[in-house]
Amino acid sequence: MPDFQPVLFFFSPLLQFPWLFIFVTSLSISIGAALCALVVYRKQLIWQRETAERLEDSIQSRTLELQVALTELGEKNRALEEQNTLDALSGVRNRAYFDKKIQAEMKRSRREQRPLALVMLDIDHFKQINDQHGHLAGDAVIRGVAQRIQSLLKRSSDHVCRYGGEEFALILPNTDADGVVALAEQIRQSIADTPFDTEIGALSVRISAGCYAAIAESAMVSSNYIQAADEALYRAKHGGRNQVQLTPAPSAETAAGQPVTEPTEGTADESEL
Numbered sequence: 001m002p003d004f005q006p007v008l009f010f011f012s013p014l015l016q017f018p019w020l021f022i023f024v025t026s027l028s029i030s031i032g033a034a035l036c037a038l039v040v041y042r043k044q045l046i047w048q049r050e051t052a053e054r055l056e057d058s059i060q061s062r063t064l065e066l067q068v069a070l071t072e073l074g075e076k077n078r079a080l081e082e083q084n085t086l087d088a089l090s091g092v093r094n095r096a097y098f099d100k101k102i103q104a105e106m107k108r109s110r111r112e113q114r115p116l117a118l119v120m121l122d123i124d125h126f127k128q129i130n131d132q133h134g135h136l137a138g139d140a141v142i143r144g145v146a147q148r149i150q151s152l153l154k155r156s157s158d159h160v161c162r163y164g165g166e167e168f169a170l171i172l173p174n175t176d177a178d179g180v181v182a183l184a185e186q187i188r189q190s191i192a193d194t195p196f197d198t199e200i201g202a203l204s205v206r207i208s209a210g211c212y213a214a215i216a217e218s219a220m221v222s223s224n225y226i227q228a229a230d231e232a233l234y235r236a237k238h239g240g241r242n243q244v245q246l247t248p249a250p251s252a253e254t255a256a257g258q259p260v261t262e263p264t265e266g267t268a269d270e271s272e273l
């Protein structure tokens, strides 16, 4: 049996005054309850803070993961966009890229008042290559010509695009008539001088090129450039192939119709293929 004697001794005066007993008891209970509430509140605060910290950490790591994923996605998108501008067979830019690029470069030419040059370049008698050596050899020639042109372009702003079939278009910003003819002639010469390796052996190839260079005027559209270069290409083909022709810009004094470069001796047009 516990000894309640000391407790009774402590409370005995209080028991004589019930209202004091009630007051002290209520006060003790209130203080106890308040202390309990304080402890619970403090624990809740700590728990909330820890939860908030955990949440913040988790948000930070997720944000980082998201940023990495977005960067990767951006890179993949760019690679895909880049892929979409390339011609599958030749590896150079495709026609869709050409259509956009020429318009952008015409705007730049107009804005900066600098000449923009276009070359339309076509492999001579390409049908005969296909017919005599097969389409795989023809494909190898298209690839070889594309790479050769690419290797001869010196400025990063120069672009070679496969315009279609065995025809290529070169966009050469900041290039005047003399410059475009010199470059086209260098390409023609290199292609004529060095045969292309194919599965059936080395094949000699010739090309014809039509050039046009002008500062784009506000009324001009891309088809004006293409038409002018095409006219020069037509003259090159009909003038004997394996040559470069220029359509002068309206203000230029050069007379149209004169071959800018003559067929190189020993590079017979029909007999080679």
Ligand SMILES: Nc1nc2c(ncn2[C@@H]2O[C@H](COP(=O)(O)OP(=O)(O)OP(=O)(O)O)[C@@H](O)[C@H]2O)c(=O)[nH]1
Pocket (backbone or CB within 6 Å): 089, 122, 123, 124, 125, 126, 127, 128, 130, 134, 135, 136, 137, 138, 139, 142, 164, 165, 166, 237, 241
């Ligand atoms: N192997 C191959 N042949 C193609 C490709 N695209 C177009 N051709 C062929 O290229 C040939 C082009 O023939 P033409 O337009 O007569 O031109 P060409 O024989 O070069 O004659 P000229 O341009 O007048 O010198 C056609 O036989 C097409 O089938 C291709 O991707 N691969």
